[in-house]
Amino acid sequence: MRKICYICPMADKKRTDIDWQDVRIFVALARYGSLSAAARMLSVNHATIARRLHSLEQSLGEKLVERRPEGYVLTPAGTQALEAASDMEQAAQLLGRGMTEGTPSGLVRINSSPGLSAGFLISRLPGLAARYPRLDIDLAFNLRSISLERYEADIAIRFDPPQDGDVIARQIATVGYGFYGTEEACRTVEAGGNLVLIGFNEADAYLSQAMWVAKHFPRARVAFRAKDQFLQSIAARTGAGLALIPHYIGRSDPLLRICDLEMTPSSKDVFLITRRRDRKESSIRIVADEVVEMFERERDLFL
Template sequence: MIDWDDIRYFLAVAREGSVRAAAERLEVNHSTVLRRIAQLEERLGAQMFEKRPSGYRLTNAGEEILEFAEQMAASSNQLATRVFGRDQSVRGLLRVTLSPMLATHLLMPDFAAFAALHPDIEMEILSSDEPVNLTNREADVAIRVVYDRSTLPPNLHGLKGPELFGAVYIARELLADWRAGMAERIRWIVKKFDGIPDWGREGDIPISEISFKTIDAGTHIAALRQGIGMTALPCFVGDADPLLAKVPGTGLHMHGTLWLLTYGETRKTKRVRLFTEFLSRRLSVYAPLLAGLAASD
């Protein structure tokens, strides 16, 4: 008899392409993944993967098993979601995914307030820009900035929130230096693989051809505060920081609309409903801040 847990490990390696990545996704150690794969191969009497320098590649037998494994995973997720949706207790785990900036600079006080109101709900905040699959119950609620509503998956239920605007910001000290003629061209601080948006070039300050690159939101904002250059930020981040100012000659730019997203039966769970209704009210209060209308230089 095949153990469903072995199938989960098989799927993780097949999807991630490496044992290490699968172990990180499943939150187990490397040896556990290898042991589970070996156990499945022994029960099926076939080798599932071929190890190559580029990673783990499915064998012909592995390819045949993959389709059935995906079907098993889908059925398991559907069952778990349906049972979860029947849960009307205000107790248990609630997983919320959102970008690090939204978590750190806007919503953490609201998460704290919700946790205080409902001490029996165990909250897990998945602060990441990486996509999370709600269908597979990787999270219960996703807070996302959506530019085009038509791109939302039809199987997700959404509560529409306020529109989110951004602007170009610079450290106030660096702005003073530029106005005093001490800096002619200013670097653009690039986050990850982003470039300079066209609307970011519309300001009065010329942009240097030499950029400054960072890989995470915390480093990005720290570099801006240190006067290394200028960059685009959501208004709820830039306007709330006393060390920063909008770059002269630039306007506001709409990034998209905030949505609270849930999947199928999950949204019927009482703790999910309580959270989405609570946060929807809080987001409406933040509408001026999110639109860049709550502060002026």
């Protein structure tokens, strides 16, 4: 009897020329973890994402991603491919801008917490893009930790040092906290009036600052809730209550002053995190160094 051999489509490892558009779409899918997010970012439909991914896998002869309930995750081959594909992406950006030795070029993605993004970075980072005409900066914020290894960002600024990954973490600031409100709101509390606070949304009650307030001021009324501390500072301007916010936000707002309630949470360290393999990538290195200097120049604002 003649034997019949069934061959998996990927098993022959057949390689063909790689299409840059396939690579670009793979990077987006790996970075954002879902067809819909990648499609929105590239302004294409889901079918295009799926077709381009399949084309790249056929070209490489490897399965690059697996679909799971939480989204698409990289296979070991996909992790390797993403590293090379990200280098291709950076090279394409550099070629598109023109190559100038020692001048940062292309897109550098920075991810930070909502408070640091809105209360400090947003008013300072655009100056870098103005000074370096070939440099673009993408500032995004998340409460959750993002993955540098998935190239969701090139630089992360976080309150917690990384627990794993081949990254470099630099401690760049120590952040202190205080209760801030309008002059009238502070005088009312200091005169013995009822304590009224502005806090986090119920969905974010697990955050350390929210838990600290619930523990130390369990009877205080929380009159207004907002998702992050910068929004809480804006709400505090109305006089609706006191907001427990970082000093770098409270001290920067002329409509607010600090109100001494005798207890405040412990200060927190801030870390700038980059991939170790990017330490020789001039654009990322220059931007990271510039951000470190921003924090160093205004050290007194934080603690």
